[in-house]
Structures are given as C-alpha cells and as structure tokens.
Amino acid sequence: xxxxxxxxxxxxxxxxxxxxxxxxxxxxxxxxxxxxxxxxxxxxxxxxxxxxxxxxxxxxxxxxxxxxxxxxxxxxxxxxxxxxxxxxxxxxxxxxxxxxxxxxxxxxxxxxxxxxxxxxxxxxxxxxxxxxxxxxxxxxxxxxxxxxxxxxxxxxxxxxxxxxxxxxxxxxxxxxxxxxxxxxxxxxxx
Numbered sequence: 001x002x003x004x005x006x007x008x009x010x011x012x013x014x015x016x017x018x019x020x021x022x023x024x025x026x027x028x029x030x031x032x033x034x035x036x037x038x039x040x041x042x043x044x045x046x047x048x049x050x051x052x053x054x055x056x057x058x059x060x061x062x063x064x065x066x067x068x069x070x071x072x073x074x075x076x077x078x079x080x081x082x083x084x085x086x087x088x089x090x091x092x093x094x095x096x097x098x099x100x101x102x103x104x105x106x107x108x109x110x111x112x113x114x115x116x117x118x119x120x121x122x123x124x125x126x127x128x129x130x131x132x133x134x135x136x137x138x139x140x141x142x143x144x145x146x147x148x149x150x151x152x153x154x155x156x157x158x159x160x161x162x163x164x165x166x167x168x169x170x171x172x173x174x175x176x177x178x179x180x181x182x183x184x185x186x187x188x189x190x
Contacts, residue, residue: 008052009045011101017041018100019085038077046076046104053108064119072111076104124161127154 017039028035050072054065062068083103089096131154 008048009101011099014042014045014100015085015097017045018080018083022081022083022085025081038080042080043073043077046073049073049076049101049104050108053105053112059112062116062119064115068112068115071115072108075111076107079107120161124158127158130154131158 021039025035050069054069083100085098086095087098134151
C-alpha cells in the first residue's frame with residue numbers, strides 16, 4: 001500500500017507544467033499567435049491551493065469564502081506569466097529554481113485579504129444606507145420596521161469601520177512623516 005503524502009500539490013510537477021506553459025507562451029508571443037490555453041493541471045493546482053488555504057482558521061469563518069477561492073484562482077491565472085522559473089538566491093548569489101507553490105500561495109493570501117477588505121467596505125455602505133433610511137423614516141414620523149437591536153448592530157459596525165479607516169489614515173500619515181526620502185518633505189506646508 002502506497003503511503004499518502006501530506007502535500008496536495010507536487011511542487012516539481014507544478015514547476016515543470018508552469019515552465020512548459022510559459023515557454024509555449026513565449027513562443028506564441030514571438031510568432032505573433034494567440035497564447036495557448038492554461039493546462040488543466042495548472043488550473044487544478046490553483047483551485048487546490050485556494051481551497052486548502054481557505055481551510056485555515058483565519059479564513060474559514062467568512063461567509064463569502066467560495067467567492068474568495070474563485071477570486072484567488074482567477075488572480076493566479078491572471079498573473080501566471082509574472083512567475084519567473086529561476087531567481088537569484090539572496091544568500092548565495094546563485095541562480096536557483098523558483099518555488100511556484102509559495103509564489104502562488106502569496107497571491108492567494110493577498111487576494112483573500114483584498115476580498116475581505118472589499119466585503120467589509122460593501123457591508124459598511126449597506127449599513128450606512130440603512131442608517132440614512134432609518135433617519136428618513138424617523139423624520140417622517142412613520143414607525144420603523146426594524147427592531148432597535150438591528151440599529152445597534154449596524155451602528156456599532158459603522159463606528160468600528162470608520163475608526164479602523166481613521167487608524168489606517170493616521171498610520172499612513174505617520175509613515176509618510178517618518179520617511180525622510182518622501183517627496184512631500186521637499187515642499188513647505190501652507
């Protein structure tokens with residue numbers, strides 16, 4: 001009986017498939033023809049990567065996890081040609097093979113973060129719209145259809161989101177002021 005490995009993607013096979021595909025793309029570009037379709041194996045690797053990373057506790061609780069997975073796989077496909085098969089090792093200075101698993105894992109993580117950020121922004125907009133609707137209802141004298149608990153939840157979320165946006169702006173301002181090479185340091189404030 002064959003021992004089952006803990007790895008769900010064979011990095012060497014993934015690397016060889018990517019190198020082969022990238023060479024075909026380069027040849028197609030040189031000949032002025034349409035680039036070939038991404039092999040099914042590479043697409044399956046991207047989906048496996050996105051689905052298995054989504055199982056991690058920091059991602060698994062989100063209700064839009066399937067959207068995150070598909071966005072991640074799509075981003076990997078979109079930027080597949082950015083992968084460089086070889087790189088220069090920082091420590092030794094030698095040319096070494098790149099690791100596609102770790103390279104595309106970073107794409108998946110960044111896509112997940114971006115999707116969560118967008119979903120939070122959309123939820124903020126929804127709650128803000130709801131809040132303005134509730135104010136209009138109260139000003140018109142009509143009885144609101146929503147229980148006060150829902151108002152409290154949306155108000156807390158709006159407050160928390162606005163505070164986080166303000167903290168992010170403050171952090172960026174502090175980083176800009178710390179950066180002595182920033183172009184803004186060469187101009188006087190009015």
